[in-house]
Amino acid sequence: xxxxxxxxxxxxxxxxxxxxxxxxxxxxxxxxxxxxxxxxxxxxxxxxxxxxxxxxxxxxxxxxxxxxxxxxxxxxxxxxxxxxxxxxxxxxxxxxxxxxxxxxxxxxxxxxxxxxxxxxxxxxxxxxxxxxxxxxxxxxxxxxxxxxxxxxxxxxxxxxxxxxxxxxxxxxxxxxxxxxxxxxxxxxxxxxxxxxxxxxxxxxxxxxxxxxxxxxxxxxxxxxxxxxxxxxxxxxxxxxxxxxxxxxxxxxxxxxxxxxxxxxxxxxxxxxxxxxxxxxxxxxxxxxxxxxxxxxxxxxxxxxxxxxxxxxxxxxxxxxxxxxxxxxxxxxxxxxxxxxxxxxxxxxxxxxxxxxxxxxxxxxxxxxxxxxxxxxxxxxxxxxxxxxxxxxxxxxxxxxxxxxxxxxxxxxx
Amino acid sequence: xxxxxxxxxxxxxxxxxxxxxxxxxxxxxxxxxxxxxxxxxxxxxxxxxxxxxxxxxxxxxxxxxxxxxxxxxxxxxxxxxxxxxxxxxxxxxxxxxxxxxxxxxxxxxxxxxxxxxxxxxxxxxxxxxxxxxxxxxxxxxxxxxxxxxxxxxxxxxxxxxxxxxxxxxxxxxxxxxxxxxxxxxxxxxxxxxxxxxxxxxxxxxxxxxxxxxxxxxxxxxxxxxxxxxxxxxxxxxxxxxxxxxxxxxxxxxxxxxxxxxxxxxxxxxxxxxxxxxxxxxxxxxxxxxxxxxxxxxxxxxxxxxx
Amino acid sequence: xxxxxxxxxxxxxxxxxxxxxxxxxxxxxxxxxxxxxxxxxxxxxxxxxxxxxxxxxxxxxxxxxxxxxxxxxxxxxxxxxxxxxxxxxxxxxxxxxxxxxxxxxxxxxxxxxxxxxxxxxxxxxxxxxxxxxxxxxxxxxxxxxxxxxxxxxxxxxxxxxxxxxxxxxxxxxxxxxxxxxxxxxxxxxxxxxxxxxxxxxxxxxxxxxxxxxxxxxxxxxxxxxxxxxxxxxxxxxxxxxxxxxxxxxxxxxxxxxxxxxxxxxxxxxx
Numbered sequence: 010x011x012x013x014x015x016x017x018x019x020x021x022x023x024x025x026x027x028x029x030x031x032x033x034x035x036x037x038x039x040x041x042x043x044x045x046x047x048x049x050x051x052x053x054x055x056x057x058x059x060x061x062x063x064x065x066x067x068x069x070x071x072x073x074x075x076x077x078x079x080x081x082x083x084x085x086x087x088x089x090x091x092x093x094x095x096x097x098x099x100x101x102x103x104x105x106x107x108x109x110x111x112x113x114x115x116x117x118x119x120x121x122x123x124x125x126x127x128x129x130x131x132x133x134x135x136x137x138x139x140x141x142x143x144x145x146x147x148x149x150x151x152x153x154x155x156x157x158x159x160x161x162x163x164x165x166x167x168x169x170x171x172x173x174x175x176x177x178x179x180x181x182x183x184x185x186x187x188x189x190x191x192x193x194x195x196x197x198x199x200x201x202x203x204x205x206x207x208x209x210x211x212x213x214x215x216x217x218x219x220x221x222x223x224x225x226x227x228x229x230x231x232x233x234x235x236x237x238x239x240x241x242x243x244x245x246x247x248x249x250x251x252x253x254x255x256x257x258x259x260x261x262x263x264x265x266x267x268x269x270x271x272x273x274x275x276x277x278x279x280x281x282x283x284x285x286x287x288x289x290x291x292x293x294x295x296x297x298x299x300x301x302x303x304x305x306x307x308x309x310x311x312x313x314x315x316x317x318x319x320x321x322x323x324x325x326x327x328x329x330x331x332x333x334x335x336x337x338x339x340x341x342x343x344x345x346x347x348x349x350x351x352x353x354x355x356x357x358x359x360x361x362x363x364x365x366x367x368x369x370x371x372x373x374x375x376x377x378x379x380x381x382x383x384x385x386x387x388x389x390x391x392x393x394x395x396x397x398x399x400x401x402x403x404x405x406x407x408x409x410x411x412x413x414x415x416x417x418x419x420x421x422x
Numbered sequence: 423x424x425x426x427x428x429x430x431x432x433x434x435x436x437x438x439x440x441x442x443x444x445x446x447x448x449x450x451x452x453x454x455x456x457x458x459x460x461x462x463x464x465x466x467x468x469x470x471x472x473x474x475x476x477x478x479x480x481x482x483x484x485x486x487x488x489x490x491x492x493x494x495x496x497x498x499x500x501x502x503x504x505x506x507x508x509x510x511x512x513x514x515x516x517x518x519x520x521x522x523x524x525x526x527x528x529x530x531x532x533x534x535x536x537x538x539x540x541x542x543x544x545x546x547x548x549x550x551x552x553x554x555x556x557x558x559x560x561x562x563x564x565x566x567x568x569x570x571x572x573x574x575x576x577x578x579x580x581x582x583x584x585x586x587x588x589x590x591x592x593x594x595x596x597x598x599x600x601x602x603x604x605x606x607x608x609x610x611x612x613x614x615x616x617x618x619x620x621x622x623x624x625x626x627x628x629x630x631x632x633x634x635x636x637x638x639x640x641x642x643x644x645x646x647x648x649x650x651x652x653x654x655x656x657x658x659x660x661x662x663x664x665x666x667x668x669x670x671x672x673x674x675x676x677x678x679x680x681x682x683x684x685x686x687x688x689x690x691x692x693x694x695x696x697x698x699x700x701x702x703x704x705x706x707x708x709x710x711x712x713x714x715x716x717x718x719x720x721x722x723x724x725x726x727x728x
Numbered sequence: 729x730x731x732x733x734x735x736x737x738x739x740x741x742x743x744x745x746x747x748x749x750x751x752x753x754x755x756x757x758x759x760x761x762x763x764x765x766x767x768x769x770x771x772x773x774x775x776x777x778x779x780x781x782x783x784x785x786x787x788x789x790x791x792x793x794x795x796x797x798x799x800x801x802x803x804x805x806x807x808x809x810x811x812x813x814x815x816x817x818x819x820x821x822x823x824x825x826x827x828x829x830x831x832x833x834x835x836x837x838x839x840x841x842x843x844x845x846x847x848x849x850x851x852x853x854x855x856x857x858x859x860x861x862x863x864x865x866x867x868x869x870x871x872x873x874x875x876x877x878x879x880x881x882x883x884x885x886x887x888x889x890x891x892x893x894x895x896x897x898x899x900x901x902x903x904x905x906x907x908x909x910x911x912x913x914x915x916x917x918x919x920x921x922x923x924x925x926x927x928x929x930x931x932x933x934x935x936x937x938x939x940x941x942x943x944x945x946x947x948x949x950x951x952x953x954x955x956x957x958x959x960x961x962x963x964x965x966x967x968x969x970x971x972x973x974x975x976x977x978x979x980x981x982x983x984x985x986x987x988x989x990x991x992x993x994x995x996x997x998x
Contacts, residue, residue, distance in 0.1 A: 267532020
């Protein structure tokens with residue numbers, strides 16, 4: 010019994026995440042939000058006209074409502090002369106209000122109550138069954154599975170077009186892709202997924218299943234097909250996890266699924282490679298540490314070059330950096346301080362080389378007085394790599410002297 | 423003189439007071455929403471609106487108090503947190519604004535449902551009543567509740583009136599304002615905070631899902647009638663007032679109707695009318711202009727200013 | 729017009745006066761990526777000053793950083809020796825036209841009044857003095873007849889003149905303009921230039937980002953060539969030489985671009 014409820018939720022989630030990925034990538038998330046609200050009157054009208062829940066007529070009614078939403082948005086935008094987001098706001102609240110009103114006014118002729126509209130009745134799904142090849146299957150599961158099949162097929166068939174339109178709609182249109190049809194197809198897919206999700210999780214939480222999996226996935230991977238697959242996995246995981254958590258804590262399953270999706274997003278923000286908070290934080294720390302170490306090496310090298318003793322550094326971090334360099338075999342401790350070892354000397358040389366090359370380049374190509382060249386070089390000496398150094402040296406020509414007259418150390422592999 | 427006409431509906435005094443309170447909310451929401459729509463932030467309140475549910479439920483859970491003031495205070499905290507979350511997402515992630523709004527909106531709503539559902543399952547007193555914040559239900563409001571709503575609304579309108587110069591300057595051209603030394607970002611945040619307040623105060627009337635309409639529809643309707651800011655805000659306010667008033671009256675005559683959809687549809691009706699009949703921008707006016715001068719009109723050429 | 733690199737302290741300069749505007753080693757980054765590197769320049773006296781360079785070179789950024797609209801990563805900007813916060817009253821800004829929603833329900837007069845009112849204190853409204861000033865500024869740009877028109881119903885040149893009138897209404901001493909001639913017909917361009925020249929003759933400093941080399945040579949007294957760094961600065965005739973232009977427009981910028989990306993990520997370039 011629980012099994013069917015979870016299975017239905019999982020299938021709904023997969024279908025929503027599939028179309029939802031394209032919505033997110035095309036910045037149409039709010040349109041998805043709008044459609045999930047606006048399909049209500051479509052469903053209600055279909056039911057009032059005699060369709061049973063799960064009939065294709067209901068799906069049809071929802072799709073019509075979705076298209077009406079888009080049309081209404083455009084009407085208010087063009088005719089009313091207001092921004093697009095205001096128009097979307099007008100359209101979906103109006104249509105949703107009509108839907109709720111119809112439900113309330115129709116009373117017993119419809120067995121939907123406002124709560125169900127907003128957060129679904131997953132618990133009842135396993136009990137409303139249909140016989141298929143002699144097996145009793147929940148009707149909602151069948152619709153959701155059917156929708157998943159249809160949207161997956163549709164997406165697979167039009168994949169190239171969808172990707173192109175998502176990436177650059179204008180170029181796609183110029184290249185002959187029927188972008189209007191592609192978009193309409195996407196919106197139809199969204200309506201189908203929304204209706205399938207209505208019964209399981211209700212209008213608002215369908216939005217969570219449409220948008221959040223893709224929002225999380227796109228932080229973690231970059232190619233569209235991987236975003237899609239990851240989004241589906243995250244959505245199914247949230248469906249299962251949310252259901253279990255709701256069972257454990259005796260609360261709404263639909264709400265829990267949304268909460269789990271939110272947690273997945275939060276985790277993605279933290280652990281995303283390169284852009285995630287953890288990655289950024291550790292990259293900053295690593296950079297700060299590298300700068301300290303390189304500064305110590307360069308100071309020792311300059312002391313060697315001018316044959317003066319290196320100034321003892323009182324700063325704690327500087328002393329720690331020197332200890333670390335010693336551990337790494339780049340410097341060794343002597344009676345009056347530290348001394349560069351071969352590896353350390355090579356590295357220090359490249360830092361000083363970067364510094365002096367940059368001073369020379371900036372002095373030549375920017376209008377800066379000579380005594381202003383040192384601070385920027387102090388900073389850039391940590392960022393110039395071998396290839397760029399060679400390019401700069403080529404650009405400067407064969408004079409290997411920096412603006413203060415010091416020799417620029419050569420490149421050492 | 424007006425009073426006997428209204429009382430002829432047979433409505434009790436309490437309902438009239440509530441209607442006045444909700445009317446005030448509608449008016450203030452229209453005014454605040456006017457600035458917000460002009461600033462290009464029409465849906466900035468949507469995430470905040472859905473998040474209020476968490477705050478309302480949380481307030482009940484934390485304090486056990488059922489008074490409207492306490493619940494709405496909780497809602498305000500959550501609304502502000504939602505807006506703050508959006509700012510953080512914009513600052514620290516690649517996620518685009520529309521996806522961020524949809525995420526915060528739906529996840530916070532889900533959390534709110536989890537709290538309410540959990541409380542109802544455990545029989546926490548008062549939790550069943552929280553459902554009215556989903557779609558709005560004014561029947562349960564008392565006269566003192568209405569007073570609270572009215573006062574907050576009046577304060578919001580006063581803020582807009584006092585700071586109109588600053589708000590308009592920042593809404594029109596934040597770069598110019600900032601260059602001139604005005605704290606454009608802070609003034610912007612005050613506007614967003616006002617929207618959050620209106621969204622919270624609109625909860626009893628329209629519910630979390632539809633309260634955005636109070637802030638969006640009246641300004642869009644008002645824009646059809648005028649090209650100046652003060653008339654725009656005034657008309658938006660009037661439309662909000664009328665919609666709120668009529669909404670309460672109608673839904674008290676039909677107690678099964680949740681108030682939210684009624685108020686929204688009334689405002690939408692005003693919008694539809696405005697789109698059609700407004701002078702110079704309306705459909706009828708544009709159709710007339712396209713048709714051009716009538717063929718049998720007398721020649722307008724006069725020899726005087728040759 | 730007396731331009732010189734900002735090495736000599738004002739005390740040691742020949743005239744001994746404080747420069748109107750001084751960029752000192754100004755470095756600006758978007759996020760963590762530097763886009764303007766170590767701009768160092770002084771403008772000592774009122775003139776019509778052009779900031780010229782290719783697209784994406786950081787010209788607008790230089791303006792915005794000077795006005796505090798974009799954070800400064802390194803170095804500083806000073807006006808009459810003072811930091812920005814002390815002298816805002818004496819500055820005026822004309823941003824690019826695309827930054828504004830021209831559907832906004834305000835009239836031409838409303839916009840110019842915003843300029844006058846921007847000098848008033850918190851919650852103070854524009855009064856008779858401001859209205860007269862605004863009317864005056866509208867007159868100077870030749871838009872008095874259009875005072876009541878909603879701004880969306882103006883031509884490009886008229887919109888630019890509204891912005892200019894708004895800036896004039898601040899009665900400032902230094903005017904910053906971002907591409908004032910972009911998308912403006914030739915006739916209006918000459919009109920606008922005449923107004924700017926009038927400002928200069930009245931002793932104001934006018935700093936404008938400009939994209940057209942031909943007209944730059946004709947209109948500006950002095951110029952700075954910018955391509956993510958200051959390539960050259962000085963009297964227009966001396967600055968707009970083939971060598972300098974080649975330096976600016978032939979893209980030595982690739983090095984700075986690559987470096988900027990590496991700096992943003994805290995790593996060395998490959």
